[in-house]
Amino acid sequence: MTVFDLTGRRALVTGGAQGLGEGMARALASAGASVVVADIQDSGERVAADLPTDDGGRKHAFTRLDVTSEADWERAVTETIAAVGGLDILVNNAGIEITGLITEVSPDDIRRMLEVNVLGTTLGLKHGLRAMRPGGAAGDGGSIVNVASVAATIAFPGISVYSATKSAVDRLTRVAAMESGKLGYGVRINCVYPGLVPTAMGAGLANDMATIGLFGSPDEAVAAVVDQTPSGRLGTVEDIADAVVFLASDAARFVTGAGLPVDGGMGM
Ligand code: NAD
Secondary structure, three states: OOOOOOOEEEEEEEEEOOOOHHHHHHHHHHHEEEEEEEEEEOOHHHHOOOOOOOOOOOOOOOOOOOOOOOOHHHHHHOOOOOHHHOOOEEOOOOOOOOOOOOOOOOOHHHHHHHHHHHHHHHHHHHHHHHOOOOOOOOOOEEEEEEEEEEOOOOOOEHHHHHHHHHHHHHHHHHHHHHHHHHOOEEEEEEEEEEEOOHHHHHHHHHHHHOOOOOOOOOOHHHHHHOOOOOOOOOOOOOHHHHHHHHHHHHHOOOOOOEEEOOOOOOOO
């Protein structure tokens, strides 16, 4: 057993039905955790059913969760604790990105990004902390990992509001970590700043950048990102998921209120 081992831990991953969240659910399960996949898409049930398990009766589960709904959070946390016996790790991964020049952005799109990325992450922190702190329904402390973005650390055209919401996730992380520490909750709270990964969101972003005329083609948009990245490539789902496992594990036991770039150096 190493300090990265998550045997016996119980994790909830939002936006776990596809993309980075699916990879995080898989990586946490591979490290030994019981995982509850939470998403607005019922396909998360299949993701949970396919997660690696072992002979020890370790369970995984799916719960339907719209991160913008407080009632959904209350039910999802209760269902998680009932399904896997507790809650030690919460990954606030669900997020949306709507590309647009700042001169063209619509109030509806601004509200949608604020709702999912800021309100959703805040409600996750609220209900995760309430459950994990002493006296909570789980009550054993733990680790919360928020998913921000390299967009919170650099300026890239076409994603102004998305970048603002991810900067908010970054600040939320710091203040929540401060409150958790000062109030003795026993919960470490950190965030990651992923670089571009060609998930549905990442590939869509490259397409949209071309559509709004910032680049000649999606390939040119990707090439611009790679050119700005010292590691010389895009990220993979596993690159991001392994960093989340690290922050969730005892290997990061003295790490809280931190933001970890997982971007091949793009944001340095
Ligand atoms: P994705 O679009 O492939 O998957 C997002 C998942 O979130 C989907 O399963 C979706 O159903 C779910 N979701 C959306 N709204 C939700 C809601 N209201 N409640 C619950 N679930 C909801 O995106 P991804 O690339 O996997 O991104 C995951 C996270 O990583 C997001 O927060 C995103 O901003 C961040 N991120 C992605 C990249 C990238 O390049 N892909 C880079 C940096 C940060």
